[in-house]
Amino acid sequence: MDDLSENAAESTPQVDGVISLEGEVLTPLRISIEAFSSFESVEAAPFALRCFTTNRFLRDVGRYRGVLLRDLILRAGLRNASPTDFKRTVFVAVAHDGYAVTFSWHELFNTAIGEQALVAYECDGKPLSVDDGAPVLFSGADILPAPRHIKRLARVRACVLSI
Ligand SMILES: Nc1nc2c(c(=O)[nH]1)N[C@H]1C(S)=C(S)[C@@H](COP(=O)(O)O)O[C@H]1N2
Ligand SMILES: [Mo]
Numbered sequence: 001m002d003d004l005s006e007n008a009a010e011s012t013p014q015v016d017g018v019i020s021l022e023g024e025v026l027t028p029l030r031i032s033i034e035a036f037s038s039f040e041s042v043e044a045a046p047f048a049l050r051c052f053t054t055n056r057f058l059r060d061v062g063r064y065r066g067v068l069l070r071d072l073i074l075r076a077g078l079r080n081a082s083p084t085d086f087k088r089t090v091f092v093a094v095a096h097d098g099y100a101v102t103f104s105w106h107e108l109f110n111t112a113i114g115e116q117a118l119v120a121y122e123c124d125g126k127p128l129s130v131d132d133g134a135p136v137l138f139s140g141a142d143i144l145p146a147p148r149h150i151k152r153l154a155r156v157r158a159c160v161l162s163i
Contacts, residue, residue, distance in 0.1 A: 025158050039067040058146060067118060088160060092159060093137050
């Protein structure tokens with residue numbers, strides 16, 4: 001399969017290490033971790049993984065390296081049929097097991113959260129394996145990191161909310 005192909009369909013099977021950008025984007029994409037080298041990489045600070053629901057400490061996590069979620073979204077391009085669509089766009093990030101979380105356009109493109117929301121492929125200089133949860137979507141500016149620490153990210157869907 002191409003590292004970067006332009007024909008992600010809803011029925012596309014989920015493949016380990018390949019992330020689909022889909023929904024209300026200009027060009028639905030499938031991007032493999034190998035193609036991440038064509039994006040600028042960013043490094044996150046080490047942190048304590050703590051569950052939101054139980055407040056339980058799970059473990060310490062080292063320095064993730066990855067690409068910004070917003071850069072992946074920009075590669076697919078946001079649809080803007082009406083010039084204010086982006087202001088009510090949300091992104092649903094879905095893992096292989098169906099676990100899903102949201103990010104809003106505002107968070108990613110107009111707050112500090114977007115500067116630390118990354119899809120990680122390395123931790124402490126070592127490649128993350130599928131067993132480690134790769135690719136991991138991690139929101140480094142969240143108060144409690146576990147809910148938006150998504151293991152085995154499969155796809156990101158852009159949805160323009162209706163009012
Ligand atoms: N893919 C996926 N990622 C996930 C979850 C999940 O169910 N599936 N649960 C989240 C929650 S609520 C917690 S507390 C942590 C648990 O991390 P652990 O299973 O690595 O200890 O993973 C987060 N990331
Ligand atoms: Mo959790």
